[in-house]
Amino acid sequence: MRPTDYMRLAFRNIRRQKLRSSLTVFAVVIGATSVTIMLALVTGAKGFFLDQVEANGMLQQVAISAKTDISDFSDASHGYGGNCADCIKLTDAIVDKVKIVPHVTDVARITNDGMLEAITYGSKKLSLEQTTAYDANGILTNNVLAGRDIEAGDKDGVITMTSDYADKFGFKDKYDQLIGKEVRLQTRNFYTGVGADVQPPPQCNGPCKPQEQEQKPTILTAKIVGIVDTSNSSKTIRVPLEWMRGMQQFRQYQMTEADQKLQQESCRNAHGPCNPTQHYTLLVKDMLAENGYGSLIAKVDNSKNAAAAATEIRKLGVGAADAQESIKQQLTIFNILGLVLGGIGGIALAVAAIGVVNTMVMAILERTREIGVMRAVGAKRSAVRTLFTLEASMLGFIGGVIGVAAGFGLTRVANIFVNKQLASQNVHAHDIIGLPIWLILAVIGIATLIGMLAGLYPAARAAKLDPVEALRYE
Amino acid sequence: MNSLIELRNVTKTYHLGDETLKALDNVSFTVNPGEFIAITGPSGSGKSTLANIIGGLDHPDSGSVVVDGNELAHTRDNKLSNYRNHNIGFVFQSFNLQGTNTALENVMLPLVFSHMKNKERKIRAEECLKAVGLADRLMHKPSQLSGGQRQRVAIARALAVNPKIIIADEPTGNLDSARGGEIMKLLSGLNKQGITLLVITHDMNIARTAHRIVDIRDGKIMERRG
Numbered sequence: 049m050r051p052t053d054y055m056r057l058a059f060r061n062i063r064r065q066k067l068r069s070s071l072t073v074f075a076v077v078i079g080a081t082s083v084t085i086m087l088a089l090v091t092g093a094k095g096f097f098l099d100q101v102e103a104n105g106m107l108q109q110v111a112i113s114a115k116t117d118i119s120d121f122s123d124a125s126h127g128y129g130g131n132c133a134d135c136i137k138l139t140d141a142i143v144d145k146v147k148i149v150p151h152v153t154d155v156a157r158i159t160n161d162g163m164l165e166a167i168t169y170g171s172k173k174l175s176l177e178q179t180t181a182y183d184a185n186g187i188l189t190n191n192v193l194a195g196r197d198i199e200a201g202d203k204d205g206v207i208t209m210t211s212d213y214a215d216k217f218g219f220k221d222k223y224d225q226l227i228g229k230e231v232r233l234q235t236r237n238f239y240t241g242v243g244a245d246v247q248p249p250p251q252c253n254g255p256c257k258p259q260e261q262e263q264k265p266t267i268l269t270a271k272i273v274g275i276v277d278t279s280n281s282s283k284t285i286r287v288p289l290e291w292m293r294g295m296q297q298f299r300q301y302q303m304t305e306a307d308q309k310l311q312q313e314s315c316r317n318a319h320g321p322c323n324p325t326q327h328y329t330l331l332v333k334d335m336l337a338e339n340g341y342g343s344l345i346a347k348v349d350n351s352k353n354a355a356a357a358a359t360e361i362r363k364l365g366v367g368a369a370d371a372q373e374s375i376k377q378q379l380t381i382f383n384i385l386g387l388v389l390g391g392i393g394g395i396a397l398a399v400a401a402i403g404v405v406n407t408m409v410m411a412i413l414e415r416t417r418e419i420g421v422m423r424a425v426g427a428k429r430s431a432v433r434t435l436f437t438l439e440a441s442m443l444g445f446i447g448g449v450i451g452v453a454a455g456f457g458l459t460r461v462a463n464i465f466v467n468k469q470l471a472s473q474n475v476h477a478h479d480i481i482g483l484p485i486w487l488i489l490a491v492i493g494i495a496t497l498i499g500m501l502a503g504l505y506p507a508a509r510a511a512k513l514d515p516v517e518a519l520r521y522e
Numbered sequence: 523m524n525s526l527i528e529l530r531n532v533t534k535t536y537h538l539g540d541e542t543l544k545a546l547d548n549v550s551f552t553v554n555p556g557e558f559i560a561i562t563g564p565s566g567s568g569k570s571t572l573a574n575i576i577g578g579l580d581h582p583d584s585g586s587v588v589v590d591g592n593e594l595a596h597t598r599d600n601k602l603s604n605y606r607n608h609n610i611g612f613v614f615q616s617f618n619l620q621g622t623n624t625a626l627e628n629v630m631l632p633l634v635f636s637h638m639k640n641k642e643r644k645i646r647a648e649e650c651l652k653a654v655g656l657a658d659r660l661m662h663k664p665s666q667l668s669g670g671q672r673q674r675v676a677i678a679r680a681l682a683v684n685p686k687i688i689i690a691d692e693p694t695g696n697l698d699s700a701r702g703g704e705i706m707k708l709l710s711g712l713n714k715q716g717i718t719l720l721v722i723t724h725d726m727n728i729a730r731t732a733h734r735i736v737d738i739r740d741g742k743i744m745e746r747r748g
Contacts, residue, residue, distance in 0.1 A: 053634050064622050421618045425632035426607020515579045
């Protein structure tokens with residue numbers, strides 16, 4: 049018997065019992081539709097998540113920290129890389145080395161600092177925990193709600209803040225009104241960075257040590273240029289990196305060798321007791337250059353090269369992680385969700401399988417004589433078995449095809465609603481419930497397979513029939 | 523002349539509950555090529571069992587069955603199916619046509635199992651339907667045909683594979699005597715063309731047209747000349 053004959057015979061037999069076949073197929077359709085929708089939802093959500101990750105460039109990033117034992121992207125990416133004693137500091141020398149690692153296209157330097165204690169607008173004063181700064185080179189981006197983000201040319205005295213600060217200042221839903229406004233930033237004690245009024249130690253008589261002076265908090269002024277979404281970054285204010293460098297500067301009046309000479313010379317011409325005049329020089333130390341940045345984010349040319357670049361960067365003696373690992377964890381959740389929802393849809397398919405078994409058992413009872421005739425004219429047992437198995441598979445296949453089509457239609461409808469929802473939340477995405485080709489083929493394949501499995505037992509029964517008995521069957 | 527069918531000491535027992543029924547009891551029997559044999563006997567006497575064993579639908583419990591050089595007694599299903607397909611044409615009392623298929627498709631059915639191409643099957647089936655006088659009924663379904671015509675379709679189906687033997691089990695049982703006579707005429711015509719014909723019947727008028735009558739009583743053969 050030729051394959052085309054099997055197909056033709058099986059199809060003809062299905063058409064013969066139109067009502068019963070349609071009802072059986074309908075049950076498979078319900079199962080296939082529910083599996084399709086469930087999996088389409090999960091795949092859609094997963095795809096949406098991956099698109100978002102891809103869009104914010106995370107997959108093309110490698111987070112670098114001074115600590116080498118990081119495994120997670122987010123551990124390293126927040127600029128808390130830490131100063132451990134034996135670590136290689138993330139200085140500009142390291143940045144230059146990272147920049148020439150293959151596939152790395154650019155590097156963003158991040159540093160966080162707690163030297164700003166409070167922010168005041170008008171009469172309202174809010175405490176600050178973190179001030180963050182990073183290169184405005186497009187690697188790290190923010191969802192700007194009003195105004196603009198920090199840009200590469202920005203100088204001292206410019207900040208953006210996350211929306212929760214703006215909310216607390218009373219500008220909820222009117223962030224625009226805060227743009228261009230001036231705020232005061234209060235530093236902690238001992239702040240010696242830009243803007244600090246650092247004084248030389250007072251003159252002392254006799255042998256005196258230059259005593260430590262308490263440096264009073266400094267008030268810096270800044271203009272708000274933008275409000276950014278809190279959800280993307282922890283609540284913070286951001287300043288241009290170069291201003292941060294200035295803020296971290298350590299300024300102190302110290303007595304240099306030249307100062308000492310001046311001091312000695314101040315009494316050279318004196319007759320009798322002389323109180324030497326103490327000379328001091330204001331020394332400025334670039335602490336950021338000395339301690340290195342909190343962390344670095346390297347951008348690679350293609351997300352596929354992120355892992356390779358991370359490996360290469362680790363050879364510089366620093367820690368590096370790409371985003372794959374943390375994304376993997378989230379993808380696992382999607383996969384579990386897919387199994388659970390797919391399983392729920394699968395129950396309907398399992399019920400449909402029972403329907404197929406029932407239909408096939410009935411068909412065999414009805415067609416017992418026909419099976420007898422087929423056997424009498426030379427059909428082998430295997431031919432009978434194949435024929436009935438194929439019939440059952442076809443029921444599954446037809447149900448699968450219609451089910452996927454119905455599922456496709458329903459996902460289109462669902463997308464209309466989801467699109468509205470997304471548009472109302474300013475998310476630039478649409479038609480997120482996708483039906484990838486693999487899913488279409490998988491659902492049709494599973495439905496066909498279930499039909500086939502359901503047909504195995506009835507088909508075996510048909511094949512086992514004794515031709516003599518079958519021909520005599522009334 | 524070498525015999526076409528040779529049964530030696532064939533025994534077949536059926537178990538119906540506690541009862542054992544000896545359908546064939548140590549039967550030996552030969553048929554020469556081209557013979558027309560009527561198998562008669564009361565119902566339950568074992569005539570159908572004899573026909574089924576010769577036709578390769580049933581196995582004997584003991585003894586040997588050789589048809590055209592094929593030993594059938596211990597042959598496996600696959601080989602037996604091929605044997606039926608190539609050598610035997612069955613004609614049944616109740617026609618056993620597939621109601622949803624046309625006459626042509628019914629006749630094509632055995633050819634499906636002999637790996638013939640669809641086009642060739644159609645040609646062959648048309649030939650057979652012509653041979654039984656139904657050239658103008660190819661596309662009719664059994665329900666659109668009379669009893670006699672249906673049996674002709676069944677005979678055409680039996681003819682399709684060019685069998686050496688046609689086994690007809692009460693072929694006129696469901697027909698009136700005029701139609702029955704026509705069918706017997708058709709079958710004996712095929713016999714004259716060289717096909718060995720075994721007709722199971724309890725109609726003595728039909729039996730008498732055979733070359734030989736094999737009468738079975740309680741599983742034993744009482745042979746008579748026709």
